[in-house]
Amino acid sequence: xxxPANRPRPAVLEQIRYSGYLITxxxxxTVGFGIVLVLLVIALLAPVFVPHPEHAVLGxxxxxxxxxxxxGRYLFGTDELGRDLFSRVIYGTRISLQIGTLAVGLALxxxxxxxxxxxxxxxxxxxxxxRVTDIFLSFPPLLLxxxxxxxxxRSLTNAMIAIAIAWWPWYTRLMRGTVISLxxxxxxEAARMMGTPATxxxxxxxxxxxxxxxxxxxxxxxxxxxxxxxALSFLGLGAQPPQPEWGLILSTARNYFLVAPWYSFFPGMAxxxxxxxFNLVGDGLREITDPKTRRL
Amino acid sequence: xxxxxxEAQAVKMYFPIRAGVLQRPVAWVRxxxxxxxAVRKGQSMGLVGESGCGKSTLVxxxxxxxxxxxxxxxFMGQEIGHCxxxxxxxxxxxxxxxxxxxxxxxxPRMNVGEIIGEPLAVHTRLSRRELASRVEGVLTMMGLASGxxxxxxxxxxxxxxxxxAIARALVLRPRLLVLDEPTSAIDALSQAQILNLLNSxxxxxxxxxxxVSHDLAVVSYLCExxxxxxxxxxxxxxxxxxxxxxxxxPYTRALMSAIPQFTSAVKRERIVLSGAVPSAVTPPPGCRxxxxxxxRTDRCAQEEPGLLExxxxxxxxxLSAPVQPGDPH
Numbered sequence: 001x002x003x004p005a006n007r008p009r010p011a012v013l014e015q016i017r018y019s020g021y022l023i024t025x026x027x028x029x030t031v032g033f034g035i036v037l038v039l040l041v042i043a044l045l046a047p048v049f050v051p052h053p054e055h056a057v058l059g060x061x062x063x064x065x066x067x068x069x070x071x072g073r074y075l076f077g078t079d080e081l082g083r084d085l086f087s088r089v090i091y092g093t094r095i096s097l098q099i100g101t102l103a104v105g106l107a108l109x110x111x112x113x114x115x116x117x118x119x120x121x122x123x124x125x126x127x128x129x130x131r132v133t134d135i136f137l138s139f140p141p142l143l144l145x146x147x148x149x150x151x152x153x154r155s156l157t158n159a160m161i162a163i164a165i166a167w168w169p170w171y172t173r174l175m176r177g178t179v180i181s182l183x184x185x186x187x188x189e190a191a192r193m194m195g196t197p198a199t200x201x202x203x204x205x206x207x208x209x210x211x212x213x214x215x216x217x218x219x220x221x222x223x224x225x226x227x228x229x230x231a232l233s234f235l236g237l238g239a240q241p242p243q244p245e246w247g248l249i250l251s252t253a254r255n256y257f258l259v260a261p262w263y264s265f266f267p268g269m270a271x272x273x274x275x276x277x278f279n280l281v282g283d284g285l286r287e288i289t290d291p292k293t294r295r296l
Numbered sequence: 297x298x299x300x301x302x303e304a305q306a307v308k309m310y311f312p313i314r315a316g317v318l319q320r321p322v323a324w325v326r327x328x329x330x331x332x333x334a335v336r337k338g339q340s341m342g343l344v345g346e347s348g349c350g351k352s353t354l355v356x357x358x359x360x361x362x363x364x365x366x367x368x369x370x371f372m373g374q375e376i377g378h379c380x381x382x383x384x385x386x387x388x389x390x391x392x393x394x395x396x397x398x399x400x401x402x403x404p405r406m407n408v409g410e411i412i413g414e415p416l417a418v419h420t421r422l423s424r425r426e427l428a429s430r431v432e433g434v435l436t437m438m439g440l441a442s443g444x445x446x447x448x449x450x451x452x453x454x455x456x457x458x459x460x461a462i463a464r465a466l467v468l469r470p471r472l473l474v475l476d477e478p479t480s481a482i483d484a485l486s487q488a489q490i491l492n493l494l495n496s497x498x499x500x501x502x503x504x505x506x507x508v509s510h511d512l513a514v515v516s517y518l519c520e521x522x523x524x525x526x527x528x529x530x531x532x533x534x535x536x537x538x539x540x541x542x543x544x545x546p547y548t549r550a551l552m553s554a555i556p557q558f559t560s561a562v563k564r565e566r567i568v569l570s571g572a573v574p575s576a577v578t579p580p581p582g583c584r585x586x587x588x589x590x591x592r593t594d595r596c597a598q599e600e601p602g603l604l605e606x607x608x609x610x611x612x613x614x615l616s617a618p619v620q621p622g623d624p625h
Binding site: 185186187189190191192193194195196197200204205208209 | 359361384385388389391392393395396397400401402403404405406414415418419461464468
């Protein structure tokens with residue numbers, strides 16, 4: 001509605017070009033999207049340009065070269081077992097993006113349908129679902145994730161599941177609010193009046209119109225989820241050695257903080273940059289999906 | 297007498313006002329409070345009244361978007377007020393509605409073809425191609441281009457969007473079309489076009505119309521019969537021509553006097569009502585209109601007038617109106 005009526009037909013290409021324009025309009029958003037893109041490329045191409053993939057994926061050690069400072073040979077230095085930190089941090093990107101995608105994805109998969117059903121059906125169903133989310137939301141998310149991870153056993157997969165379990169109620173709440181405001185809109189009434197089955201109304205009319213805020217929230221959460229999983233790994237509940245997970249690397253690195261500061265610095269920076277980039281992207285998406293900027 | 301298209305008997309629709317920890321209803325909004333109404337097959341009936349008088353709620357009860365608190369609703373002879381949702385097949389197929397707001401009445405994420413095709417997808421088993429050709433047919437009937445089906449609602453003006461909404465409502469060839477303020481959200485020129493279109497469509501397709509409006513000009517143009525509501529009750533009902541020529545209820549007279557006139561040859565006296573519409577939570581006792589009525593008597597505050605016949609088919613609910621004796625309606 002914010003668009004002038006004579007705007008040319010929004011073919012898919014046109015939409016993409018327009019999104020591109022909105023992304024580049026704000027320089028911080030551009031930086032965010034740029035970094036995320038670079039991170040994706042790094043994660044995908046890690047085996048191609050990393051000098052010592054065996055230090056990252058296999059348990060190979062090289063104790064003779066332990067704790068070397070950064071140099072031409074070892075860009076980020078080496079750890080206490082002589083493994084190339086550069087290779088390990090780069091491979092860590094893979095793991096972190098994987099965790100972010102899977103944990104947020106799983107949380108969305110649980111949270112969005114529940115919020116949709118609660119908001120659309122209301123009444124008793126709504127009451128039950130919302131009280132359950134209230135219970136989950138009354139725990140600090142990290143604590144809840146720690147408890148679940150401890151319960152499930154130590155592994156990266158379990159850490160992801162634990163994070164999803166701590167995160168889904170937020171999506172349920174957000175979704176429910178959006179759905180309630182859409183439920184009374186005339187196009188939903190029209191669909192009910194013409195006898196459209198409830199499931200079809202929920203998917204074709206309500207869901208597609210309520211995803212924008214959830215997508216924005218999910219991209220903002222991507223960073224927090226990576227941090228939480230790093231925290232779990234730091235505490236020994238997530239990734240297990242020799243996996244090159246940033247949190248796990250940091251938890252070993254802290255023992256050598258005074259003698260080998262680079263050991264903590266590089267994985268820490270990688271984490272800061274990644275989380276920052278996803279936050280920038282989230283903020284940018286919020287602006288892009290704002291109905292005042294456009295109708296997405 | 298033949299069965300009416302849609303018929304309401306003593307229909308009440310109360311909405312609870314909940315409060316407290318337990319969310320118990322503490323009061324009720326009596327949006328519709330005992331209404332009898334019958335729309336004959338092929339008729340075009342207008343439902344008029346101020347904002348908040350319950351006219352929109354009434355049509356939503358007639359189409360079973362709401363379950364009435366009390367009373368009976370029949371559609372084509374079938375009781376639909378209280379039956380389970382699964383038994384509404386005929387109603388959902390044969391009765392359609394056009395909404396006031398042409399912006400929010402179309403799903404912004406669906407293209408026009410999908411929007412208009414949805415009733416067909418729900419009620420018929422047409423092939424994709426047949427469906428597309430039906431959609432195209434109805435688009436042309438509405439004066440839209442056949443290629444418009446691939447475009448999205450935001451690319452159209454208010455008037456065009458209302459045509460799309462009408463196309464969606466008519467694509468199944470329903471028997472009853474409910475128009476909820478069909479022209480109040482669009483500009484004057486589009487309004488006139490839409491009204492002309494609706495009038496010619498009615499003759500062409502043999503549909504029964506039920507038009508809700510606060511605009512008497514729209515109703516007088518579109519409708520043969522008119523029902524005037526005030527605060528959840530029907531105050532006057534009759535053929536449009538009779539009601540316009542000889543409004544019997546003081547409220548109807550006040551409404552009529554508020555129609556803007558372009559000619560000043562006949563200087564009509566404007567009846568200005570004082571005060572606001574009373575709350576539907578605690579309606580005034582007796583005649584609901586009496587606190588604002590310029591012609592009230594002492595009786596009006598105590599006795600509630602029934603809807604009685606004054607002349608052939610012309611009913612009024614007013615204690616001072618000249619009604620035929622002994623007609624309990």
